[in-house]
Amino acid sequence: MLAMSQHEWGDSEAVIRPTEVPVPEPVFGEVRVEVAAAGVNPVDVYTRRGLAYNSVLSLPFVNGWDVSGTVTEVGYGVARFRPGDRVFGMPRFPHAAGCYAEYVTAPARHLARLPDELSWVEGAALPLAGLTAWQMLVEVAQVSAGQRVLVTAAAGGVGHLAVQIAKARGAHVIGAARSAKHGLLRELGADETVDYTVTDLAGHVREVDVVIQMFGGEQGVANLGCLRPGGILVSAQGAWTPGLHERADERGVRAVSYLVDPDGAGLEALADLVRKGLLRVHVERVFPLAEAAAAHRLSAEGRTTGKIVLLVGA
Numbered sequence: 001m002l003a004m005s006q007h008e009w010g011d012s013e014a015v016i017r018p019t020e021v022p023v024p025e026p027v028f029g030e031v032r033v034e035v036a037a038a039g040v041n042p043v044d045v046y047t048r049r050g051l052a053y054n055s056v057l058s059l060p061f062v063n064g065w066d067v068s069g070t071v072t073e074v075g076y077g078v079a080r081f082r083p084g085d086r087v088f089g090m091p092r093f094p095h096a097a098g099c100y101a102e103y104v105t106a107p108a109r110h111l112a113r114l115p116d117e118l119s120w121v122e123g124a125a126l127p128l129a130g131l132t133a134w135q136m137l138v139e140v141a142q143v144s145a146g147q148r149v150l151v152t153a154a155a156g157g158v159g160h161l162a163v164q165i166a167k168a169r170g171a172h173v174i175g176a177a178r179s180a181k182h183g184l185l186r187e188l189g190a191d192e193t194v195d196y197t198v199t200d201l202a203g204h205v206r207e208v209d210v211v212i213q214m215f216g217g218e219q220g221v222a223n224l225g226c227l228r229p230g231g232i233l234v235s236a237q238g239a240w241t242p243g244l245h246e247r248a249d250e251r252g253v254r255a256v257s258y259l260v261d262p263d264g265a266g267l268e269a270l271a272d273l274v275r276k277g278l279l280r281v282h283v284e285r286v287f288p289l290a291e292a293a294a295a296h297r298l299s300a301e302g303r304t305t306g307k308i309v310l311l312v313g314a
């Protein structure tokens, strides 16, 4: 089968090359999926460069964690799926999943049935970003109706889903993004919008219960100032936010560094929101699998609205 593989880590996207590799065989508890589409996430760029999860990744490496496709074979003991089922998921993360390929294998519990409402492309765009948003908001922050939630990078892959999930839980949602993206945020249900490039968030957005913090560095610490006493900031880049936990303690607020987890039940929850019309996926751009390098170039610019997806066999 064709896989977009790399034999060295590299700053240049050119390290990703088309390679013929054997079709993977599912072992106990796994299924094989014929890939229809594979989502692209910022972590794909970090791992291509050799900057993340080096302790569990090795060369040659096939990138990609987001997948949608059709089950073609089930391993011993799998009762959840049958050949022909349409599925989506984020298998094995942060261990290699190899979704930039024509076939992948995955533990059955790392997948869920793709709702009829979603195309292959949307199904591949949803898992990693959607699970991150769901787990940060619902499992970690336990967001509830009436709470004030600040979503940073609100028009990005995780952010645009977090806005909708928080809204579906009955929260008052404040979305931070460049002003050109405020129309989209309002369509997604944001109650307030703020342009973080011209407004100091901590000076302007006050007394929130939950901050979904997508980027680290100084802003990751400064945004603790948006919280009410006892509020919680959940950071997707806690490892790149020096002093976060100490400053949270000083201020009497909570800070949690979070890493997304493969989670079939979380995928079912996202699918349920889709079926109820409470969650949609915005896809900015679709590339053919062979143009994975160009997709990485676009993702690395850091301005994505919604998601970038590779079309594989759809």
Ligand SMILES: NC(=O)c1ccc[n+]([C@@H]2O[C@H](COP(=O)([O-])OP(=O)(O)OC[C@H]3O[C@@H](n4cnc5c(N)ncnc54)[C@H](OP(=O)(O)O)[C@@H]3O)[C@@H](O)[C@H]2O)c1
Pocket: 041, 042, 043, 128, 129, 132, 152, 153, 154, 155, 156, 157, 158, 159, 176, 177, 178, 181, 196, 214, 215, 235, 236, 237, 258, 259, 260, 299, 302, 303, 304, 305, 306, 307
């Ligand atoms: N810990 C985890 O488990 C986990 C899971 C998923 C993602 N992440 C991390 O979370 C971050 C966002 O992920 P994503 O998938 O949403 O990325 P993405 O889709 O590439 O996000 C793009 C958005 O980020 C905004 N942005 C870029 N730089 C920014 C900055 N310095 N401050 C505020 N906003 C900024 C841009 O908005 P504007 O154009 O409006 O500026 C753009 O719309 C990435 O670093 C990713 O690696 C972590």
